[in-house]
Amino acid sequence: MSAGVPLSWYLILSAVLFSLGIAGFLLRRNVITVFMSIELMLNAVNLTFITFSYELKQVNGHIFSFFVMVVAAAEAAVGLAIILTVFKNRSTLNIDDVSSMKN
Amino acid sequence: MDVILFLIFAAIAVVCGFNVVVQSHPISSAISLIGVMGSLAVLYLLLSAEFLAAAQVIVYAGAIMVLFVFVIMLLNAGAEIRRGRALLAQVLGIPLLFTFLGLMAYFAKNMFPGASDVRFGAFKHGTALDVGRALFTQYLLPFEVVSVLILIAILGAVVLAQKEME
Numbered sequence: 098m099s100a101g102v103p104l105s106w107y108l109i110l111s112a113v114l115f116s117l118g119i120a121g122f123l124l125r126r127n128v129i130t131v132f133m134s135i136e137l138m139l140n141a142v143n144l145t146f147i148t149f150s151y152e153l154k155q156v157n158g159h160i161f162s163f164f165v166m167v168v169a170a171a172e173a174a175v176g177l178a179i180i181l182t183v184f185k186n187r188s189t190l191n192i193d194d195v196s197s198m199k200n
Numbered sequence: 201m202d203v204i205l206f207l208i209f210a211a212i213a214v215v216c217g218f219n220v221v222v223q224s225h226p227i228s229s230a231i232s233l234i235g236v237m238g239s240l241a242v243l244y245l246l247l248s249a250e251f252l253a254a255a256q257v258i259v260y261a262g263a264i265m266v267l268f269v270f271v272i273m274l275l276n277a278g279a280e281i282r283r284g285r286a287l288l289a290q291v292l293g294i295p296l297l298f299t300f301l302g303l304m305a306y307f308a309k310n311m312f313p314g315a316s317d318v319r320f321g322a323f324k325h326g327t328a329l330d331v332g333r334a335l336f337t338q339y340l341l342p343f344e345v346v347s348v349l350i351l352i353a354i355l356g357a358v359v360l361a362q363k364e365m366e
Binding site (some may be wrong): 103104107109112113117118120126127129140150155156157166169170171173175178184191 | 202203206210213214217218220221226229230233236237240243244246247248249251252255256259260263264267268271272274275277280281289293294297298300301304305308309312315316317318319322323325326330333334335339342346349350352353354356357358359360
Protein backbone atom coordinates (compact mmCIF):
# COMPACT_ATOMS: atom_id res chain seq x y z
CA MET A 98 0.00 0.00 0.00
CA SER A 99 1.51 3.27 -1.08
CA ALA A 100 1.49 6.28 1.19
CA GLY A 101 -1.46 8.60 0.80
CA VAL A 102 -1.49 12.34 0.43
CA PRO A 103 -2.51 14.22 3.59
CA LEU A 104 -5.89 15.91 3.23
CA SER A 105 -4.43 19.26 4.25
CA TRP A 106 -2.13 19.33 1.22
CA TYR A 107 -5.12 19.51 -1.06
CA LEU A 108 -6.67 22.25 1.08
CA ILE A 109 -3.41 24.23 1.12
CA LEU A 110 -3.09 23.89 -2.67
CA SER A 111 -6.62 25.20 -2.95
CA ALA A 112 -5.78 28.13 -0.63
CA VAL A 113 -2.69 28.94 -2.73
CA LEU A 114 -4.69 28.94 -5.97
CA PHE A 115 -7.41 31.06 -4.35
CA SER A 116 -4.83 33.60 -3.16
CA LEU A 117 -3.32 33.74 -6.65
CA GLY A 118 -6.81 34.41 -7.95
CA ILE A 119 -7.27 37.26 -5.45
CA ALA A 120 -3.86 38.69 -6.39
CA GLY A 121 -4.76 38.64 -10.08
CA PHE A 122 -8.16 40.12 -9.37
CA LEU A 123 -6.72 43.01 -7.36
CA LEU A 124 -3.49 43.74 -9.22
CA ARG A 125 -4.29 43.26 -12.88
CA ARG A 126 -5.73 46.04 -15.01
CA ASN A 127 -6.93 44.09 -18.04
CA VAL A 128 -10.58 43.22 -17.58
CA ILE A 129 -10.22 39.83 -19.32
CA THR A 130 -7.36 38.83 -17.00
CA VAL A 131 -9.41 39.98 -14.00
CA PHE A 132 -12.21 37.75 -15.26
CA MET A 133 -9.82 34.79 -15.62
CA SER A 134 -8.66 35.34 -12.04
CA ILE A 135 -12.28 34.88 -10.93
CA GLU A 136 -12.35 31.57 -12.81
CA LEU A 137 -9.14 30.59 -11.00
CA MET A 138 -10.79 31.29 -7.64
CA LEU A 139 -13.86 29.25 -8.62
CA ASN A 140 -11.57 26.36 -9.55
CA ALA A 141 -9.83 26.56 -6.19
CA VAL A 142 -13.18 26.39 -4.41
CA ASN A 143 -14.17 23.40 -6.53
CA LEU A 144 -11.03 21.59 -5.40
CA THR A 145 -11.99 22.20 -1.77
CA PHE A 146 -15.52 20.89 -2.37
CA ILE A 147 -14.20 17.70 -3.95
CA THR A 148 -11.57 17.21 -1.25
CA PHE A 149 -14.19 17.38 1.49
CA SER A 150 -16.48 15.18 -0.55
CA TYR A 151 -13.73 12.57 -0.53
CA GLU A 152 -13.08 13.00 3.19
CA LEU A 153 -16.77 12.71 4.15
CA LYS A 154 -17.31 9.89 1.61
CA GLN A 155 -20.34 11.66 0.17
CA VAL A 156 -21.23 12.64 -3.35
CA ASN A 157 -22.82 15.95 -2.31
CA GLY A 158 -19.59 17.92 -2.75
CA HIS A 159 -19.43 16.75 -6.34
CA ILE A 160 -22.94 18.07 -6.92
CA PHE A 161 -22.01 21.47 -5.48
CA SER A 162 -18.91 21.51 -7.63
CA PHE A 163 -21.04 20.67 -10.65
CA PHE A 164 -23.34 23.60 -9.90
CA VAL A 165 -20.35 25.90 -9.48
CA MET A 166 -19.19 24.82 -12.95
CA VAL A 167 -22.62 25.52 -14.45
CA VAL A 168 -22.81 28.95 -12.83
CA ALA A 169 -19.25 29.68 -13.98
CA ALA A 170 -20.24 28.84 -17.55
CA ALA A 171 -23.26 31.14 -17.35
CA GLU A 172 -21.17 33.86 -15.75
CA ALA A 173 -18.48 33.56 -18.43
CA ALA A 174 -21.04 33.89 -21.21
CA VAL A 175 -22.72 36.97 -19.72
CA GLY A 176 -19.48 38.53 -18.50
CA LEU A 177 -17.75 38.24 -21.85
CA ALA A 178 -20.82 39.69 -23.56
CA ILE A 179 -20.60 42.65 -21.15
CA ILE A 180 -16.88 43.02 -21.92
CA LEU A 181 -17.71 43.05 -25.64
CA THR A 182 -20.31 45.76 -25.09
CA VAL A 183 -17.95 47.86 -22.96
CA PHE A 184 -15.22 47.50 -25.58
CA LYS A 185 -17.65 48.56 -28.31
CA ASN A 186 -18.60 51.71 -26.36
CA ARG A 187 -15.25 52.71 -24.86
CA SER A 188 -12.62 50.96 -27.03
CA THR A 189 -10.58 50.01 -23.97
CA LEU A 190 -10.06 46.95 -21.82
CA ASN A 191 -8.35 48.77 -18.96
CA ILE A 192 -10.59 48.77 -15.91
CA ASP A 193 -9.16 52.08 -14.69
CA ASP A 194 -10.60 53.76 -17.78
CA VAL A 195 -14.05 52.29 -17.18
CA SER A 196 -14.53 53.70 -13.71
CA SER A 197 -17.72 55.69 -14.31
CA MET A 198 -21.17 54.28 -14.94
CA LYS A 199 -22.11 57.04 -17.40
CA ASN A 200 -20.31 57.81 -20.64
CA MET B 201 2.80 7.03 -6.28
CA ASP B 202 -0.13 9.15 -5.05
CA VAL B 203 2.24 11.62 -3.43
CA ILE B 204 4.42 11.87 -6.53
CA LEU B 205 1.43 12.45 -8.81
CA PHE B 206 -0.02 14.98 -6.41
CA LEU B 207 3.25 16.90 -6.14
CA ILE B 208 3.80 16.97 -9.90
CA PHE B 209 0.33 18.22 -10.75
CA ALA B 210 0.10 20.57 -7.75
CA ALA B 211 3.37 22.13 -8.87
CA ILE B 212 2.05 22.52 -12.43
CA ALA B 213 -1.16 24.07 -11.09
CA VAL B 214 0.68 26.57 -8.87
CA VAL B 215 3.23 27.53 -11.54
CA CYS B 216 0.51 27.98 -14.16
CA GLY B 217 -1.66 29.88 -11.65
CA PHE B 218 1.26 32.19 -10.90
CA ASN B 219 1.76 32.61 -14.64
CA VAL B 220 -1.88 33.66 -15.04
CA VAL B 221 -1.23 36.56 -12.67
CA VAL B 222 2.18 37.70 -13.93
CA GLN B 223 1.81 37.40 -17.72
CA SER B 224 1.13 40.74 -19.33
CA HIS B 225 -0.62 39.39 -22.41
CA PRO B 226 -4.14 37.99 -21.86
CA ILE B 227 -3.63 35.11 -24.29
CA SER B 228 -0.65 33.84 -22.23
CA SER B 229 -2.80 34.07 -19.11
CA ALA B 230 -5.54 32.08 -20.86
CA ILE B 231 -3.13 29.31 -21.91
CA SER B 232 -1.74 29.15 -18.36
CA LEU B 233 -5.28 28.94 -16.98
CA ILE B 234 -5.90 25.93 -19.25
CA GLY B 235 -2.80 24.37 -17.64
CA VAL B 236 -4.25 24.97 -14.18
CA MET B 237 -7.56 23.41 -15.19
CA GLY B 238 -5.92 20.38 -16.77
CA SER B 239 -3.79 19.64 -13.74
CA LEU B 240 -6.81 20.18 -11.46
CA ALA B 241 -8.64 17.57 -13.54
CA VAL B 242 -5.88 15.07 -12.73
CA LEU B 243 -6.16 15.98 -9.04
CA TYR B 244 -9.92 15.36 -9.23
CA LEU B 245 -9.15 11.92 -10.64
CA LEU B 246 -6.81 11.29 -7.70
CA LEU B 247 -9.72 12.26 -5.42
CA SER B 248 -11.87 9.71 -7.29
CA ALA B 249 -14.12 12.31 -8.88
CA GLU B 250 -14.15 10.79 -12.37
CA PHE B 251 -17.24 12.54 -13.63
CA LEU B 252 -16.07 15.96 -12.50
CA ALA B 253 -12.60 15.39 -13.94
CA ALA B 254 -14.21 14.80 -17.33
CA ALA B 255 -16.55 17.76 -16.86
CA GLN B 256 -13.61 19.94 -15.85
CA VAL B 257 -11.77 19.16 -19.08
CA ILE B 258 -14.83 19.45 -21.31
CA VAL B 259 -16.64 22.40 -19.71
CA TYR B 260 -13.82 24.48 -18.23
CA ALA B 261 -10.75 23.76 -20.31
CA GLY B 262 -12.89 23.23 -23.39
CA ALA B 263 -15.95 25.43 -23.54
CA ILE B 264 -15.26 28.31 -21.16
CA MET B 265 -11.62 28.83 -22.13
CA VAL B 266 -12.49 28.68 -25.85
CA LEU B 267 -14.96 31.49 -25.12
CA PHE B 268 -12.20 33.48 -23.41
CA VAL B 269 -9.67 32.91 -26.18
CA PHE B 270 -12.33 33.76 -28.75
CA VAL B 271 -13.10 37.08 -27.06
CA ILE B 272 -9.38 37.91 -26.71
CA MET B 273 -8.92 37.26 -30.42
CA LEU B 274 -12.07 39.19 -31.32
CA LEU B 275 -11.09 42.26 -29.32
CA ASN B 276 -7.45 41.95 -30.45
CA ALA B 277 -6.42 42.53 -26.85
CA GLY B 278 -2.79 43.52 -26.60
CA ALA B 279 -0.35 43.44 -23.73
CA GLU B 280 -1.39 45.31 -20.64
CA ILE B 281 0.17 48.71 -20.13
CA ARG B 282 2.23 48.64 -16.97
CA ARG B 283 1.44 51.42 -14.58
CA GLY B 284 2.51 52.12 -11.06
CA ARG B 285 0.35 50.20 -8.63
CA ALA B 286 -1.62 52.15 -6.09
CA LEU B 287 0.34 52.62 -2.88
CA LEU B 288 -2.52 51.13 -0.87
CA ALA B 289 -2.41 47.94 -2.92
CA GLN B 290 1.32 47.50 -2.35
CA VAL B 291 1.47 48.47 1.31
CA LEU B 292 -1.75 46.87 2.47
CA GLY B 293 -2.90 44.43 -0.20
CA ILE B 294 0.08 42.13 -0.59
CA PRO B 295 0.80 41.61 3.16
CA LEU B 296 -2.91 41.04 3.75
CA LEU B 297 -2.93 38.47 0.97
CA PHE B 298 -0.04 36.59 2.56
CA THR B 299 -1.75 36.82 5.96
CA PHE B 300 -4.89 35.35 4.41
CA LEU B 301 -2.91 32.55 2.79
CA GLY B 302 -1.07 31.80 6.04
CA LEU B 303 -4.29 31.68 8.03
CA MET B 304 -5.96 29.40 5.46
CA ALA B 305 -2.97 27.07 5.46
CA TYR B 306 -2.85 27.07 9.27
CA PHE B 307 -6.54 26.17 9.55
CA ALA B 308 -6.26 23.54 6.83
CA LYS B 309 -3.33 21.98 8.67
CA ASN B 310 -4.82 22.00 12.16
CA MET B 311 -8.59 21.81 11.87
CA PHE B 312 -8.79 18.21 10.70
CA PRO B 313 -6.37 16.20 12.83
CA GLY B 314 -8.26 12.93 12.39
CA ALA B 315 -8.50 13.15 8.63
CA SER B 316 -7.38 10.08 6.76
CA ASP B 317 -4.87 10.35 3.94
CA VAL B 318 -6.13 10.58 0.39
CA ARG B 319 -5.56 7.36 -1.52
CA PHE B 320 -6.54 6.76 -5.11
CA GLY B 321 -9.54 4.46 -5.32
CA ALA B 322 -10.61 4.57 -1.67
CA PHE B 323 -13.82 6.40 -2.52
CA LYS B 324 -15.85 4.81 -5.27
CA HIS B 325 -18.88 7.08 -5.53
CA GLY B 326 -17.65 9.75 -7.90
CA THR B 327 -18.78 8.05 -11.10
CA ALA B 328 -21.32 9.46 -13.54
CA LEU B 329 -23.79 6.91 -12.13
CA ASP B 330 -23.60 8.20 -8.57
CA VAL B 331 -23.46 11.87 -9.49
CA GLY B 332 -26.36 11.44 -11.89
CA ARG B 333 -28.43 9.59 -9.34
CA ALA B 334 -27.93 12.33 -6.74
CA LEU B 335 -28.57 15.00 -9.35
CA PHE B 336 -31.88 13.54 -10.52
CA THR B 337 -33.29 12.56 -7.13
CA GLN B 338 -32.09 14.61 -4.18
CA TYR B 339 -31.01 17.67 -6.18
CA LEU B 340 -33.66 17.62 -8.91
CA LEU B 341 -35.06 21.09 -8.13
CA PRO B 342 -31.68 22.88 -8.09
CA PHE B 343 -30.80 21.06 -11.30
CA GLU B 344 -33.91 22.35 -13.05
CA VAL B 345 -33.44 25.84 -11.65
CA VAL B 346 -29.86 25.93 -12.87
CA SER B 347 -30.97 24.85 -16.34
CA VAL B 348 -33.29 27.88 -16.40
CA LEU B 349 -30.33 30.00 -15.26
CA ILE B 350 -28.26 28.76 -18.20
CA LEU B 351 -31.11 29.60 -20.57
CA ILE B 352 -31.35 33.13 -19.14
CA ALA B 353 -27.57 33.51 -19.44
CA ILE B 354 -27.67 32.48 -23.11
CA LEU B 355 -30.46 34.96 -23.85
CA GLY B 356 -28.66 37.68 -21.88
CA ALA B 357 -25.41 37.08 -23.73
CA VAL B 358 -27.17 37.25 -27.09
CA VAL B 359 -29.02 40.45 -26.17
CA LEU B 360 -25.89 42.10 -24.79
CA ALA B 361 -23.57 41.16 -27.64
CA GLN B 362 -25.88 41.78 -30.59
CA LYS B 363 -25.26 44.65 -32.93
CA GLU B 364 -27.51 47.64 -32.46
CA MET B 365 -29.92 48.12 -35.33
CA GLU B 366 -29.28 51.37 -37.10
